[in-house]
Amino acid sequence: MFSPNCGNDENSCVLGIETSCDDTAAAVLVDGVLRSSIISSQSEHIPFGGVVPELASRAHDRHLVPVVEAALHEAGIQAGDLTGIAVTRGPGLIGSLMVGVSFAKSLAAGLGVPLVGVHHLDGHIDSLLLGGTPPERPTLVLVVSGGHTQLMTVNASGERQLLGKTRDDAAGEAFDKVAAILGLDYPGGPVIDRLAMTGNPSFHAFPRTRLAGYDWSFSGIKTSMLYHLGSMDAPARAAYLEKHLQDLCASFQEAVVDMLITPVVRAMKQTGFRSVGLVGGVSANSRLRARLGSEVEARGGHLHVPELSYSMDNAAMIALSGCLRLTRGEQDPLSITAQPSLPMDLRP
Ligand SMILES: Nc1ncnc2c1ncn2[C@@H]1O[C@H](COP(=O)(O)OP(=O)(O)OP(=O)(O)O)[C@@H](O)[C@H]1O
Ligand SMILES: [Mg+2]
Structure with a gap:
């Protein structure tokens, strides 16, 4: 897959998790190279003509573990190989965000690896670095x-x-x-x-x-x-x-x-x-x-x-944003919470 220009971050293995709305997604970046990106889109909302928050969080709860397992499997790694976890912290639907953030905090705590909470729009902006020539x-x-x-x-x-x-x-x-x-x-x-x-x-x-x-x-x-x-x-x-x-x-x-x-x-x-x-x-x-x-x-x-697959919500952009922050030596405490109206931190 692509080398998304994630700094000279050797021996890093970052799992990205995205659950801000109605897509359950996980992706793995190994040494700055995207190895997998799995998205499970929820069809439960189609009859309602829009996302039903309660249905969305329940569906994330059902899908997140299999989606993460599929992302690790496709990347050819085990959970124990991970060196960092990046998760969308906000903005988004509170119940949906809480599923991803709680899972990411538990995994980071269990593995003893750093956690980064990513602003969803930072992820979209960093999606420009996924493949092709960076702007x-x-x-x-x-x-x-x-x-x-x-x-x-x-x-x-x-x-x-x-x-x-x-x-x-x-x-x-x-x-x-x-x-x-x-x-x-x-x-x-x-x-x-x-x-x-x-x-x-x-x-x-x-x-x-x-x-x-x-x-x-x-x-x-x-x-x-x-x-x-x-x-x-x-x-x-x-x-x-x-x-x-x-x-x-x-x-x-x-x-x-x-x-x-x-x-x-x-x-x-x-x-x-x-x-x-x-x-x-x-x-x-x-x-x-x-x-x-x-x-x-x-x-x-x-x-x-x-690329079209990185235009819509996906976890590759979240893994990349998180990887860039980890490369700069940043991480968040395990006390972070899901923030439905998270303001954007405009610093890099
Ligand atoms: N080809 C297209 N033309 C116009 N709109 C599109 C197209 N494909 C997807 N969209 C729109 O993109 C939106 C979904 O985008 P995205 O998944 O980034 O939004 P979101 O995550 O729900 O919102 P945000 O990123 O602001 O939190 C939907 O409103 C959908 O209708
Ligand atoms: Mg989005």
């Missing part, structure tokens, strides 16, 4: 996921600065909510992306909310879809969706992509940075990748995007 620094990073939409800078020493964020819904949340309005399965992002491929992005002009600076607002576009369909009675609406579902998906997606791109281009102009990263679940969106890539290249820059 040059300073980097502008667009974090766009189910729970977050943020624009950050990462300087040469890895320090982060927040430039802007969404004032209401995250972009992934907008995809999921609009998918629910259209009667599509959860998670809605991949479904809309697929349907949009055969739709007309100019079919309907959804409003583009544009704020000064680097902030976003995605609540208006969701309401706009509700009003658009709400003006029809049930049979008319069914006939309209039968004919124009793909067009609506393409038009909605185009508006979200337009909105996401504007602050990034503004930040490129104002900072002069040419290296741009796109991370988080929505970075899997084909239209966003293509359009942001063209905009960045048109300005002499380069867009870095993780």
Whole structure:
């Protein structure tokens, strides 16, 4: 597998654990090289159109041990070979986080190895180092996921600065909510992306909310879809969706992509940075990748995007973030707890 640039950390064997939402994941990095990455996604939530926290924590409880065993097995190591444990500490769903954090603390205590609690968004940002050429620094990073939409800078020493964020819904949340309005399965992002491929992005002009600076607002576009369909009675609406579902998906997606791109281009102009990263679940969106890539290249820059398997929640990014901290000699006490609203520590 890849050598993810985790410093000259020889004789290290780090287990990463991710349980912040509805994916149970474990990964192993040996001497900075990713040896395994196992993800068990929960299908229990599909009938509910969104994640049900109680079901998510119960499913993590059932899946975590087999997922960790599979990650160790695929990496060809035993638990006793581990030299460190990295776990997502927050932000996320409290019950889900507690399953991963409690397990990681017990394992670290039992094996007598250091523990690091990783901020989930640090993991997404570090996913840019998993494979391919690492982005040059300073980097502008667009974090766009189910729970977050943020624009950050990462300087040469890895320090982060927040430039802007969404004032209401995250972009992934907008995809999921609009998918629910259209009667599509959860998670809605991949479904809309697929349907949009055969739709007309100019079919309907959804409003583009544009704020000064680097902030976003995605609540208006969701309401706009509700009003658009709400003006029809049930049979008319069914006939309209039968004919124009793909067009609506393409038009909605185009508006979200337009909105996401504007602050990034503004930040490129104002900072002069040419290296741009796109991370988080929505970075899997084909239209966003293509359009942001063209905009960045048109300005002499380069867009870095993780491989698709490391865009969505995964433990490889958590193992890597933890490995980087362990390499710097950092670790956390066994008294750390799951933090559903963990603020980001902007230092490297
Ligand atoms: N191809 C795609 N197009 C658009 N959105 C997508 C695509 N694939 C996944 N998504 C969206 O990505 C989100 C999931 O991303 P991720 O797993 O990183 O979020 P999360 O972990 O729930 O939130 P956070 O990372 O903010 O805690 C969902 O909202 C999903 O709809
Ligand atoms: Mg995530």
